[in-house]
């Protein structure tokens with residue numbers, strides 16, 4: 779297996795900052811905005827975005843987490859099924875603009891499941907998507923990111939490794955390939 783670095787910790791920091799500005803600009807502030815991170819690394823990224831947005835706007839926005847997972851082996855399989863577990867959304871989603879946050883967007887199936895689970899909680903006025911890494915050309919559903927850290931071309935068999943200091947002791951993204 780070979781490795782190639784995609785994002786350094788500085789790149790990641792800049793991406794989080796830029797996406798925070800993009801979110802604030804697109805929504806002209808943070809009114810009725812909330813974030814929902816997909817466990818586990820999307821959850822941590824959502825918390826980083828919240829911190830940055832709060833620094834910029836001086837206002838806190840609610841953050842929830844959704845436990846929707848694919849097993850590692852499933853990534854290379856076509857039509858894999860996300861497993862939805864109970865989510866922690868402690869705010870009302872009704873009439874909120876909810877931004878789903880995940881580390882990697884691949885086929886789109888996780889996000890589809892997340893949207894469905896989110897709508898079980900109520901009626902958001904809008905759902906958007908922010909991802910750190912957008913693996914272009916592998917979507918199996920009409921799902922695209924509204925905000926992205928980086929968009930990269932990958933082979934289906936490649937693996938993106940997203941390391942976050944909260945879990946891995948360092949911030950770095952690299953791709954592993956044959």
Ligand code: 5GP
Pocket residue numbers: 816848853860880881882883884885886887888889936937938939940
């Ligand atoms: P999708 O459902 O879009 O096929 O896959 C997205 C979900 O699977 C995300 O929650 C993401 O964490 C995980 N995932 C898919 N492909 C990769 C990958 O190459 N690397 C990592 N780290 N996660 C992936």
Ligand code: MG
Pocket residue numbers: 816817818819820846847848880881
């Ligand atoms: Mg995931």
